[in-house]
Amino acid sequence: MTVTYFSVLDMERIFVQLCLLLLMFSTEVSKSDSPHQPKEVLVIGGGISGLAAARKLVNHPSQLYDVTVLEARKERYGGRVWTSRKLFKKPIGAETDLGATWINSKEKDNPILAITRKGEIETKTSGPIQLHVPEAGKIFTGDEANKIFTEVFSMMQSAVDRVKATGIDVPLQKAVEDEITRHTFQGDRAIITSILRNHQAVTKADYSAMFFDPVKLFGWNTVVVDGFDQVLDAIVSGLGTEKPLSVSLNQVVRQIHINSDKKKVIVRTKDLTQVEADLVIVAVPVGVLRNEALLFDPVLPGEWYKAMKELGVYQSQKVIVGFSEVFWPTDIGVFTMTTPEGQEPFIQTWFNMQNLVGMPFLIGTLYDEAAVSMEQTPVEELKQQVIKVLGKLFGEDLVSQYNMTTLVRSQWTSDPFTLGSGAYPRTGNVAGIWDTLSPPVCPYIYFAGEHTSLDGMIGAHGAYNSGIRAAEQIINGRCERELKRKQKTKEEKEKKNKKKEDKSPKKDEL
Numbered sequence: 244m245t246v247t248y249f250s251v252l253d254m255e256r257i258f259v260q261l262c263l264l265l266l267m268f269s270t271e272v273s274k275s276d277s278p279h280q281p282k283e284v285l286v287i288g289g290g291i292s293g294l295a296a297a298r299k300l301v302n303h304p305s306q307l308y309d310v311t312v313l314e315a316r317k318e319r320y321g322g323r324v325w326t327s328r329k330l331f332k333k334p335i336g337a338e339t340d341l342g343a344t345w346i347n348s349k350e351k352d353n354p355i356l357a358i359t360r361k362g363e364i365e366t367k368t369s370g371p372i373q374l375h376v377p378e379a380g381k382i383f384t385g386d387e388a389n390k391i392f393t394e395v396f397s398m399m400q401s402a403v404d405r406v407k408a409t410g411i412d413v414p415l416q417k418a419v420e421d422e423i424t425r426h427t428f429q430g431d432r433a434i435i436t437s438i439l440r441n442h443q444a445v446t447k448a449d450y451s452a453m454f455f456d457p458v459k460l461f462g463w464n465t466v467v468v469d470g471f472d473q474v475l476d477a478i479v480s481g482l483g484t485e486k487p488l489s490v491s492l493n494q495v496v497r498q499i500h501i502n503s504d505k506k507k508v509i510v511r512t513k514d515l516t517q518v519e520a521d522l523v524i525v526a527v528p529v530g531v532l533r534n535e536a537l538l539f540d541p542v543l544p545g546e547w548y549k550a551m552k553e554l555g556v557y558q559s560q561k562v563i564v565g566f567s568e569v570f571w572p573t574d575i576g577v578f579t580m581t582t583p584e585g586q587e588p589f590i591q592t593w594f595n596m597q598n599l600v601g602m603p604f605l606i607g608t609l610y611d612e613a614a615v616s617m618e619q620t621p622v623e624e625l626k627q628q629v630i631k632v633l634g635k636l637f638g639e640d641l642v643s644q645y646n647m648t649t650l651v652r653s654q655w656t657s658d659p660f661t662l663g664s665g666a667y668p669r670t671g672n673v674a675g676i677w678d679t680l681s682p683p684v685c686p687y688i689y690f691a692g693e694h695t696s697l698d699g700m701i702g703a704h705g706a707y708n709s710g711i712r713a714a715e716q717i718i719n720g721r722c723e724r725e726l727k728r729k730q731k732t733k734e735e736k737e738k739k740n741k742k743k744e745d746k747s748p749k750k751d752e753l
């Protein structure tokens with residue numbers, strides 16, 4: 244008789260092995276019981292929309308999603324949220340934001356504000372806006388400025404309301420011009436028309452009046468003091484008990500290939516690596532997709548390409564300038580100026596970063612042609628242009644006394660991972676365009692990004708929500724439902740055909 248003796252250590256080992264076995268067994272049971280199988284998900288693009296999608300999936304209590312974000316850039320995620328600290332000597336944060344800066348505090352349930360609260364990320368509300376009319380030597384602040392902007396807003400609202408009432412879309416530009424001819428001006432006509440005509444949506448010949456919502460112009464008054472990327476870092480590293488996201492940098496995706504036999508998506512990158520997954524969320528910018536810098540094999544349905552081409556792409560840039568010390572009013576949040584009729588607007592609006600984060604910096608914004616050509620302007624020339632504009636705002640003599648120590652600009656138009664600043668609704672874009680761009684191409688490809696929803700185009704919170712939408716489509720089994728629906732319709736059709744066949748007399752019966 245052989246007697247086997249177990250030491251305490253052996254007993255412990257057996258116990259642990261038994262537990263592991265049980266755990267494996269229970270996982271198997273729960274997996275097969277689950278309506279969803281575990282899924283490997285690749286998110287292409289680590290901007291705010293892609294990161295939001297990844298966060299939503301990783302946080303799902305079922306833990307059924309194994310998510311990796313593939314981001315093209317070597318040094319950072321975030322896309323058009325870029326706190327470019329490394330380009331500055333003594334940065335704090337927000338004064339180096341070359342993409343998104345403002346959070347709309349009026350937007351109901353703004354998810355970005357919610358993250359700043361949860362992550363205890365410091366935000367600050369800007370001081371008032373100051374309107375300069377250089378050609379008339381006038382400056383409006385407080386109530387005077389508010390009165391002018393209220394009239395501008397009410398004119399835009401009437402212009403849009405009139406178009407909506409007809410049900411026929413026209414360019415916002417035309418709607419605004421019509422409004423100018425019929426409006427009884429309370430304030431200075433020249434100033435009000437100049438603000439209206441130089442608004443970035445009105446300068447475009449084809450911006451849709453039907454899809455323009457003037458109410459959304461209000462509430463952009465809050466910044467993240469240490470830079471907008473704090474919000475993205477919170478999403479990636481996780482708040483509270485959230486697990487960190489897996490983000491793989493330097494992954495320039497060139498092709499998304501569906502292998503129907505294997506029921507897998509094969510993602511191919513520029514350096515010829517291949518990654519396999521059950522499904523992908525494509526969260527790259529509209530410019531990248533329109534320029535076919537990322538290809539689909541097989542190609543997507545024709546209506547998807549048509550919708551992509553129908554969207555407008557706008558150009559918007561920032562120029563950040565720093566001085567040895569501040570020489571402009573520190574209590575003002577934003578300086579904006581009118582552009583005389585017949586002249587092209589250049590940098591009309593400047594954010595006062597001294598007021599916001601205590602740094603002697605101004606951030607200028609510019610759009611359209613001016614934004615495109617600015618990217619290529621030699622630095623010295625751009626510096627002189629900026630000094631001229633600031634001279635108009637604060638007086639040439641004053642500006643000439645101070646030394647510009649920093650000039651940094653964005654280049655979103657030529658940036659190969661953006662190829663444009665964002666999407667906008669063009670005249671005639673029917674609502675159906677977003678019904679085409681927001682749903683998945685089942686069962687493998689889902690979409691996120693600011694261009695995939697009308698709200699996304701309003702700003703980073705809309706882009707974030709588009710990522711949540713894509714994740715929810717996966718979680719809620721949208722493609723599985725669609726497949727079942729299609730299967731049912733097919734079966735019903737087959738049944739009907741069979742009934743017809745049964746009823747019709749057979750050849751040999753005739």
Ligand SMILES: Cc1cc2nc3c(=O)[nH]c(=O)nc-3n(C[C@H](O)[C@H](O)[C@H](O)COP(=O)(O)OP(=O)(O)OC[C@H]3O[C@@H](n4cnc5c(N)ncnc54)[C@H](O)[C@@H]3O)c2cc1C
Binds near residue numbers: 292320
């Ligand atoms: C100048 C400017 C100022 C703005 N100001 C504001 C503001 O004040 N407030 C606000 O709310 N919004 C603002 N916005 C808008 C906001 O920044 C965007 O709506 C938002 O960041 C878009 O997020 P996204 O995820 O859709 O795209 P992106 O942020 O562009 O993310 C897409 C990601 O995909 C990556 N990518 C591209 N190609 C590939 C590829 N082939 N393979 C893998 N990855 C790839 C990119 O590198 C990028 O990281 C501003 C935008 C600009 C340009």
